[in-house]
Amino acid sequence: MSTGGHNRATAAGRLSMLLGALSVPAFVGVWELIARSRIVNAVLFPPPSTVAVAILDWIHSGQFVGDLSASLFRVTMGFLIGTTGGIMLGVLTGRFRLVSSLLSPLFHILRPIPPIAFVPIVILWFGLSEAGKLFLVVWGVFFTVWLATHIGVQKVDRGLIRAALMLGTPRRQMLTEIVLLGALPYIVVGLRTAVSISFYTLVAAELAGAFAGIVYRIEIAQQNMQTGQVMGGLAALGLLSFVADRSFAAIAERAVWWR
Amino acid sequence: MVAMMHTPLRPTSPLRLVDAQPEPSSTAPEAIIRVEDLSIVFDVPRGAVIAVDRVSLAVMPGEFVSLVGPSGCGKSTLLNAMAGLERPFEGEITVAGKPMLAPRPDIGMVFQQPHLFPWKSVRRNIAHGPRALGKSKTEALRIADDLIDMIGLTKFASAYPHTLSGGMQQRVAIARALANQPRVLLMDEPFGALDAQTRAVMQDNLLELRDRINATIVFVTHDIDEAILLSDRVLIMSAGPGRILRDLSVALPRPRSSAILTDPAYLALKRDCLDLIRTEGRKAFEQMER
Numbered sequence: 001m002s003t004g005g006h007n008r009a010t011a012a013g014r015l016s017m018l019l020g021a022l023s024v025p026a027f028v029g030v031w032e033l034i035a036r037s038r039i040v041n042a043v044l045f046p047p048p049s050t051v052a053v054a055i056l057d058w059i060h061s062g063q064f065v066g067d068l069s070a071s072l073f074r075v076t077m078g079f080l081i082g083t084t085g086g087i088m089l090g091v092l093t094g095r096f097r098l099v100s101s102l103l104s105p106l107f108h109i110l111r112p113i114p115p116i117a118f119v120p121i122v123i124l125w126f127g128l129s130e131a132g133k134l135f136l137v138v139w140g141v142f143f144t145v146w147l148a149t150h151i152g153v154q155k156v157d158r159g160l161i162r163a164a165l166m167l168g169t170p171r172r173q174m175l176t177e178i179v180l181l182g183a184l185p186y187i188v189v190g191l192r193t194a195v196s197i198s199f200y201t202l203v204a205a206e207l208a209g210a211f212a213g214i215v216y217r218i219e220i221a222q223q224n225m226q227t228g229q230v231m232g233g234l235a236a237l238g239l240l241s242f243v244a245d246r247s248f249a250a251i252a253e254r255a256v257w258w259r
Numbered sequence: 260m261v262a263m264m265h266t267p268l269r270p271t272s273p274l275r276l277v278d279a280q281p282e283p284s285s286t287a288p289e290a291i292i293r294v295e296d297l298s299i300v301f302d303v304p305r306g307a308v309i310a311v312d313r314v315s316l317a318v319m320p321g322e323f324v325s326l327v328g329p330s331g332c333g334k335s336t337l338l339n340a341m342a343g344l345e346r347p348f349e350g351e352i353t354v355a356g357k358p359m360l361a362p363r364p365d366i367g368m369v370f371q372q373p374h375l376f377p378w379k380s381v382r383r384n385i386a387h388g389p390r391a392l393g394k395s396k397t398e399a400l401r402i403a404d405d406l407i408d409m410i411g412l413t414k415f416a417s418a419y420p421h422t423l424s425g426g427m428q429q430r431v432a433i434a435r436a437l438a439n440q441p442r443v444l445l446m447d448e449p450f451g452a453l454d455a456q457t458r459a460v461m462q463d464n465l466l467e468l469r470d471r472i473n474a475t476i477v478f479v480t481h482d483i484d485e486a487i488l489l490s491d492r493v494l495i496m497s498a499g500p501g502r503i504l505r506d507l508s509v510a511l512p513r514p515r516s517s518a519i520l521t522d523p524a525y526l527a528l529k530r531d532c533l534d535l536i537r538t539e540g541r542k543a544f545e546q547m548e549r
Contacts, residue, residue: 159374162344163432167388167439168364181378258378258419 046228051235054221054228063217064236070212071202071240074130078137079198086142086194087180087187090149095179100150107146115140115197116204123208133205140201141194148190152183185259188252195248199241214240289356290317291475292341292443297350299336310336312500313350318475320442325478325486325493327532329540333501334479335447341477342368342445355442364392367441367474371448373428375420381407381431382416388439399438406434409471410464426457430464437472444474450485459517462488466515483532487525488515495532497539505535 028048034040035047042050058064093100093107115136126132156179164178180187206215214237221229299311310333318324326334339345340352343362352359354366362368375384382403389399407416410430420428429449436444450458462485469476480486486493487509495505509528511519519525 157374159370159372160376163368163370163374163435164376164387164391165344165362166342166364166366166368167391167435168362169387169391173391178376181376184378258421 043225044227046231050228051231054226055232055235058217058229058232063212066212067214067217068236068240070210070216071206071214074133074137074205074213075198075202075244078134078201079141079194081134082138082141082198083145083191083194085138086145086190087149090146090187091153091175091179091183093146094150094153094183095175104150107143111143111147115201119204119208122205128209128211132208133202133210136205136208137198137201140197144194144197145187145190148193149183149187152186152190153179155186156182185256188255192245192248192252195244196241199237199244203237289320291320291355292316292318292477293351293353294337294341295351295353297337297340297352298348299333299340299345300348309500311340312502314501314503315350316494316503316506318443318477320475321473322492323469323476323478323490325480325490326496327480327483327486327493327536328496328501328504329498329536330481332496332498332539334496337496337501338445338447338477338479341443342366344368364388364439365441366443366445367436367439369429369432369436369444369446369449371451373420373425373432375428375431375435377420380417380419381412381423384420384431385435385438388435392439402438403434406438409468410434424457425453426461429453429461433465433468437468437474441474444472444476446476446478448479448481451480451482458485463516465489470514483529483536484520487511487528487532488517488519493532495535495539498542504539505531507531 032047035042035045093103118136118139122132122135126135160178160182164174203215206213207219210216214233218230218233294314294316297311297314301308301310314337328334336345340347343359385403385406386399389402407413412427412430415423450461453461478489490509493507493509494503497504511525
């Protein structure tokens, strides 16, 4: 009986693997059929083959590399700046009551405003410059990372801090080692959320007006009714944030190295 | 002469001999820990609680003293004050002649929980103190390796704390506290969270370790057997507010082992302690009832 159960288990496992492998091709196939069957307007709803051609054209024209690097630059720089600021201020507000009294109320008021709502004022402040786009991504990332760090620092085991105090740990090492590493598990969760936030603030930033970028390309294609290109852009954006999230998850698992 | 009187004198200073009024203690050896009229008060939502009430005590260099009492009697608070983790409300604590205002590396502490740094290996946990005090990495690691051998965890030097058992973690915590070569080692129910078997082994280990290190030890526990087995002196505390009720010296020969647990002298001492604690416990309970 046990072998029968084993066989059933492996059969179920194989079926699930097969279905997993079919998931995307089946979706693309159905899409292709519907788009070609003239049930829908093929101009508005182009088949995958048309999208593929549009993507190849995008790559061959050389614009793809420019768009990709522009978007990647905004996301990475914005993420790094926002994250650094968030962690630094989170450690300060989490550890020092006076700093927290000064800043936390302000941050709690600003934090719930969706970053996208800042697009109009950012255009007035920065025009169509890169600084404006960076500002939006930084703004989006900062509060999430700040809050995660702030909470993490407050949850650091007081016993660890007392033990470190008794061993003569200097103030600076207390912040940079005991408090920061003690809060690291929380910070990492905040950073992972910040990765997806940085992508959707990127969308807002590029829609607000840019000269290159994946979302910028989508918008231009939309204005020219190049729906294949629009969908190609969406696919590229999806793939990019998927890869970013997965690689961050892999890094995060190793970041808390002692677990 | 007048000018000299205004300069602060170190306790060991020969100038003390010309003091107009020599202190009575000048002939006896100097206490390493001196607690004088210490009171500690905690603010609570409805007023204040006196945790420690005008406690005075002295611990001589090399002595092993236990503080025993019912839970909530302020024994841990008193120990924390000796560690510089708790500020006196009134009175004064001096350790090695200097008033305690903040934690000092010449005073080591072992808590009920090991509180090891989870991101550091056993070796680096123990090396933390010497590194924090500015020793070189090689020197700090050498100190750590010696202590690891001493606590018998050589095989686990590069293990992370969460992979060790509770008893092993607590041994690392003791080694970490000893790495700074403290003159005073404060222990706050260090074996309280361990199972009975491990606790017995740890007590024997501590007795052995004590012969090798040169520290004065103040040990908080609510386990009377443990207190008598380990100590030269047992201070029994009363509950709410915390006071020292009785100062019993344990005149049992050393080296000791758990074999003394059946010694008549030991049993007599234990009966004294239990009687005191039982009366105190009842008083505290009745106070709470009221």
